[in-house]
Amino acid sequence: xxxxxxxxxxxxxxxxxxxxxxxxxxxxxxxxxxxxxxxxxxxxxxxxxxxxxxxxxxxxxxxxxxxxxxxxxxxxxxxxxxxxxxxxxxxxxxxxxxxxxxxxxxxxxxxxxxxxxxxxxxxxxxxxxxxxxxxxxxxxxxxxxxxxxxxxxxxxxxxxxxxxxxxxxxxxxxxxxxxxxxxxxxxxxxxxxxxxxxxxxxxxxxxxxxxxxxxxxxxxxxxxxxxxxxxxxxxxxxxxxxxxxxxxxxxxxxxxxxxxxxxxxxxxxxxxxxxxxxxxxxxxxxxxxxxxxxxxxxxxxxxxxxxxxxxxxxxxxxxxxxxxxxxxxxxxxxxxxxxxxxxxxxxxxxxxxxxxxxxxxxxxxxxxxxxxxxxxxxxxxxxxxxxxxxxxxxxxxxxxxxxxxxxxxxxxxxxxxxxxxxxxxxxxxxxxxxxxxxxxxxxxxxxxxxxxxxxxxxxxxxxxxxxxxxxxxxxxxxxxxxxxxxxxxxxxxxxxxxxxxxxxxxxxxxxxxxxxxxxxxxxxxxxxxxxxxxxxxxxxxxxxxxxxxxxxxxxxxxxxxxxxxxxxxxxxxxxxxxxxxxxxxxxxxxxxxxxxxxxxxxxxxxxxxxxxxxxxxxxxxx
Amino acid sequence: xxxxxxxxxxxxxxxxxxxxxxxxxxxxxxxxxxxxxxxxxxxxxxxxxxxxxxxxxxxxxxxxxxxxxxxxxxxxxxxxxxxxxxxxxxxxxxxxxxxxxxxxxxxxxxxxxxxxxxxxxxxxxxxxxxxxxxxxxxxxxxxxxxxxxxxxxxxxxxxxxxxxxxxxxxxxxxxxxxxxxxxxxxxxxxxxxxxxxxxxxxxxxxxxxxxxxxxxxxxxxxxxxxxxxxxxxxxxxxxxxxxxxxxxxxxxxxxxxxxxxxxxxxxxxxxxxxxxxxxxxxxxxxxxxxxxxxxxxxxxxxxxxxxxxxxxxxxxxxxxxxxxxxxxxxxxxxxxxxxxxxxxxxxxxxxxxxxxxxxxxxxxxx
Numbered sequence: 010x011x012x013x014x015x016x017x018x019x020x021x022x023x024x025x026x027x028x029x030x031x032x033x034x035x036x037x038x039x040x041x042x043x044x045x046x047x048x049x050x051x052x053x054x055x056x057x058x059x060x061x062x063x064x065x066x067x068x069x070x071x072x073x074x075x076x077x078x079x080x081x082x083x084x085x086x087x088x089x090x091x092x093x094x095x096x097x098x099x100x101x102x103x104x105x106x107x108x109x110x111x112x113x114x115x116x117x118x119x120x121x122x123x124x125x126x127x128x129x130x131x132x133x134x135x136x137x138x139x140x141x142x143x144x145x146x147x148x149x150x151x152x153x154x155x156x157x158x159x160x161x162x163x164x165x166x167x168x169x170x171x172x173x174x175x176x177x178x179x180x181x182x183x184x185x186x187x188x189x190x191x192x193x194x195x196x197x198x199x200x201x202x203x204x205x206x207x208x209x210x211x212x213x214x215x216x217x218x219x220x221x222x223x224x225x226x227x228x229x230x231x232x233x234x235x236x237x238x239x240x241x242x243x244x245x246x247x248x249x250x251x252x253x254x255x256x257x258x259x260x261x262x263x264x265x266x267x268x269x270x271x272x273x274x275x276x277x278x279x280x281x282x283x284x285x286x287x288x289x290x291x292x293x294x295x296x297x298x299x300x301x302x303x304x305x306x307x308x309x310x311x312x313x314x315x316x317x318x319x320x321x322x323x324x325x326x327x328x329x330x331x332x333x334x335x336x337x338x339x340x341x342x343x344x345x346x347x348x349x350x351x352x353x354x355x356x357x358x359x360x361x362x363x364x365x366x367x368x369x370x371x372x373x374x375x376x377x378x379x380x381x382x383x384x385x386x387x388x389x390x391x392x393x394x395x396x397x398x399x400x401x402x403x404x405x406x407x408x409x410x411x412x413x414x415x416x417x418x419x420x421x422x423x424x425x426x427x428x429x430x431x432x433x434x435x436x437x438x439x440x441x442x443x444x445x446x447x448x449x450x451x452x453x454x455x456x457x458x459x460x461x462x463x464x465x466x467x468x469x470x471x472x473x474x475x476x477x478x479x480x481x482x483x484x485x486x487x488x489x490x491x492x493x494x495x496x497x498x499x500x501x502x503x504x505x506x507x508x509x510x511x512x513x514x515x516x517x518x519x520x521x522x523x524x525x526x527x528x529x530x531x532x533x534x535x536x537x538x539x540x541x542x543x544x545x546x547x548x549x550x551x552x553x554x555x556x557x558x559x560x561x562x563x564x565x566x567x568x569x570x571x572x573x574x575x576x577x578x579x580x581x582x583x584x585x586x587x588x589x590x591x592x593x594x595x596x597x598x599x600x601x602x603x604x605x606x607x608x609x610x611x612x613x614x615x616x617x618x619x620x621x622x623x624x625x626x627x628x629x630x631x
Numbered sequence: 632x633x634x635x636x637x638x639x640x641x642x643x644x645x646x647x648x649x650x651x652x653x654x655x656x657x658x659x660x661x662x663x664x665x666x667x668x669x670x671x672x673x674x675x676x677x678x679x680x681x682x683x684x685x686x687x688x689x690x691x692x693x694x695x696x697x698x699x700x701x702x703x704x705x706x707x708x709x710x711x712x713x714x715x716x717x718x719x720x721x722x723x724x725x726x727x728x729x730x731x732x733x734x735x736x737x738x739x740x741x742x743x744x745x746x747x748x749x750x751x752x753x754x755x756x757x758x759x760x761x762x763x764x765x766x767x768x769x770x771x772x773x774x775x776x777x778x779x780x781x782x783x784x785x786x787x788x789x790x791x792x793x794x795x796x797x798x799x800x801x802x803x804x805x806x807x808x809x810x811x812x813x814x815x816x817x818x819x820x821x822x823x824x825x826x827x828x829x830x831x832x833x834x835x836x837x838x839x840x841x842x843x844x845x846x847x848x849x850x851x852x853x854x855x856x857x858x859x860x861x862x863x864x865x866x867x868x869x870x871x872x873x874x875x876x877x878x879x880x881x882x883x884x885x886x887x888x889x890x891x892x893x894x895x896x897x898x899x900x901x902x903x904x905x906x907x908x909x910x911x912x913x914x915x916x917x918x919x920x921x922x923x924x925x926x927x928x929x930x931x932x933x934x935x936x937x938x939x940x941x942x943x944x945x946x947x948x949x950x951x952x953x954x955x956x957x958x959x960x961x962x963x964x965x966x967x968x969x970x971x972x973x974x975x976x977x978x979x980x981x982x983x984x985x986x987x988x989x990x991x992x993x994x995x996x997x
Contacts, residue, residue, distance in 0.1 A: 036944050039944060039947075042948075042957070043951050043952060044907065046957050050956075051868055051903040054865055055866070058862045061862045062862050065859075066878045
């Protein structure tokens with residue numbers, strides 16, 4: 010049957026029918042729908058897609074800004090960033106990783122296994138293969154070797170032609186020229202961890218950042234870090250580099266001007282170190298201690314020493330596992346800042362608080378004479394002086410200079426728990442002072458609730474006599490005690506102790522000055538403080554607990570303290586609180602010698618004596 | 632009286648497809664600017680266009696009725712080719728679609744299969760003026776076998792093209808509307824089964840098919856292509872980023888941009904105006920092709936031209952539609968634009984057939 014045999018009519022009727030109209034309409038509709046959709050996507054939503062296309066292609070290789078410097082109050086440079094040369098690898102530009110690593114190992118004279126280890130394990134991420142690195146961090150850069158020697162750099166430059174994808178880069182590296190000195194003030198820096206990055210990514214941090222991990226480096230990280238620069242690059246869908254679009258210069262971080270007096274700091278470091286070493290030889294074990302010096306006029310910390318200490322330079326290029334383990338395994342915990350974290354009972358140094366409280370609240374008069382029998386029956390419990398015998402009838406000043414427990418038990422008894430706690434808290438004990446480095450411990454002032462929770466019994470009425478002489482469950486840090494002394498000296502103003510006095514930007518312009526914040530004016534009378542100072546001024550006099558420790562030509566005030574540990578079975582912790590000179594003091598000192606044995610006058614006071622003598626350039630007659 | 636051939640010739644159709652294919656070469660060149668492996672594609676495409684134009688001229692000169700007589704032979708040859716693909720075709724992009732022609736490259740039998748099936752369906756439905764249930768059943772069965780082989784490759788897109796042609800040709804060929812209604816209802820049920828279950832389609836095909844309904848899901852996986860494709864087209868805005876300057880194209884964010892996703896290059900680099908221009912060009916091609924439908928002087932010619940027009944329109948709509956997220960991603964080329972010899976030669980041959988049909992309008996019918 011042939012088509013030509015069909016009647017033409019049939020075809021015509023089909024052609025002119027509704028089917029054909031529907032067919033044409035469907036075709037037209039399809040084209041109209043396409044045009045409508047194109048109008049929507051390209052015209053209405055065009056700008057949205059245009060910015061999505063731009064976001065697709067532009068990436069930034071961050072270039073770290075040099076961290077800001079740290080100076081002492083006189084402009085001594087304490088912490089800086091020095092340029093170091095590193096060998097960095099850009100994964101996407103490497104064609105044959107195995108051959109590259111072989112050649113690099115030869116060029117740098119480093120074991121190939123070490124280079125592979127660094128290539129696959131960095132920034133806290135562990136990859137299995139080079140391809141994974143190239144996929145997730147295509148333009149790195151991944152640091153394979155840092156602190157290159159001149160010889161390594163020369164060989165690397167020679168081999169550069171064969172080493173595509175390997176860059177020789179200058180990178181700022183944190184440098185602490187005084188090494189261990191002041192380590193607890195500065196803290197240290199290190200690679201940001203994954204967790205830290207997650208917390209801070211909204212603050213402009215990137216996964217390759219070096220951040221402050223402790224001390225000022227941590228507390229002021231946002232100011233010290235500066236603004237990272239970067240190289241804008243265009244990448245393709247695989248993240249491969251297509252073209253460099255030009256660099257954005259990093260802005261160096263701000264500099265910190267500290268209230269620290271570096272000369273005082275170094276003197277204190279040596280004094281503590283020598284004393285701990287000497288007593289350590291006596292006991293046959295390593296010892297720990299701390300010193301804090303505060304400017305009583307503004308709360309600026311002038312020195313802060315904690316022993317044992319650490320070398321922050323160990324951390325700058327990623328700390329070696331063995332070194333880190335040594336720090337962690339040391340039973341004296343060198344990373345622990347005793348100046349703000351160690352809290353023990355303060356022993357008799359607390360009598361500064363008890364004494365000024367008793368006079369201010371009127372439970373005793375000025376020049377009050379009390380009978381010191383060497384012990385006191387306090388709410389049915391008899392307490393005996395740690396040192397033998399009583400002084401008999403004694404006035405306030407002599408009782409304080411001689412540190413009469415018998416006298417101060419009575420003050421505690423008269424004050425009672427509530428008033429004593431009020432004054433202790435007024436002086437800043439039992440709470441953080443808010444110093445500008447992390448880790449501060451608030452100490453403790455026992456309350457009824459606290460003793461119930463800790464010992465299962467309520468606070469006993471007799472406990473007040475123990476607390477009044479700085480024994481029992483009270484705890485304070487060296488920082489708190491130095492600050493108590495500063496308050497006593499300056500007439501009752503409790504400053505917030507701080508390390509940073511001013512902040513300067515990279516051009517040297519001061520961007521912020523700290524306004525010496527006052528926590529409170531302690532509710533003590535001038536008369537009470539005068540009495541306390543008069544007692545402390547006599548500490549080196551005959552009858553004072555630190556008799557024989559005077560500095561010729563530089564009178565200073567002080568208060569010894571001795572604390573039993575482990576219920577009297579452990580070696581004593583000893584304290585000495587001082588201010589010097591006694592008139593118009595330049596600084597107050599808290600010397601804290603942890604479980605050294607002996608008494609405050611034997612162990613802690615000589616440290617203060619040496620610091621004062623050396624700082625004021627006086628010779629000790631011996 | 633018969634007018635000279637050049638007076639009867641459908642110049643609009645012939646010239647517009649040649650123009651379209653040359654424009655395509657320009658776009659392929661831009662698409663592969665940074666792809667060294669494919670840098671010769673535009674030259675090869677020129678060769679395919681030359682061969683295609685020759686095929687178009689030859690098909691235009693051969694009386695279309697001859698194809699009706701050859702329909703059975705073509706059908707068997709087509710099944711054999713698809714069988715060879717099934718048995719020995721080598722894997723390309725995870726699909727068995729190609730037969731190797733040695734130094735001449737590869738050949739994709741599913742492309743001519745579309746044209747051959749258009750001829751086969753037209754001849755089956757044209758053989759009776761009644762086109763009753765028997766013709767209907769025979770036609771569906773005849774199509775089901777090769778369509779099944781193509782689906783198995785798996786080439787879902789081509790299968791859908793064939794089903795679209797079948798539907799349009801049945802629509803015109805079945806004399807009683809309710810026959811077609813039965814067919815439509817049956818197809819809808821089958822489609823629901825296919826799309827709704829993993830029995831026929833592989834899971835990756837289903838997720839690709841349905842991703843356009845949830846454009847923001849799985850942006851790193853199945854949604855990646857669609858998302859990047861939309862970004863490419865959308866970011867072209869009114870004037871485009873300029874030929875050879877599309878970031879999405881040149882930096883490889885859009886996949887397959889000389890082939891299935893070639894429209895994204897036009898959209899991105901030539902913008903809305905370029906896109907409109909291209910859609911208008913396809914409008915002209917379809918208009919020219921419709922002249923053949925109107926010129927058809929017998930049922931075979933009518934049904935064949937309807938099949939071919941449907942094939943072209945379906946390709947254009949689904950291909951462009953998928954790049955802008957209103958059609959599923961089925962992987963069918965854009966006619967006369969996408970790189971690929973089998974497709975371009977088949978398309979030119981199809982236009983040749985239409986040219987012959989529209990040229991015979993004036994011929995006397997005995």
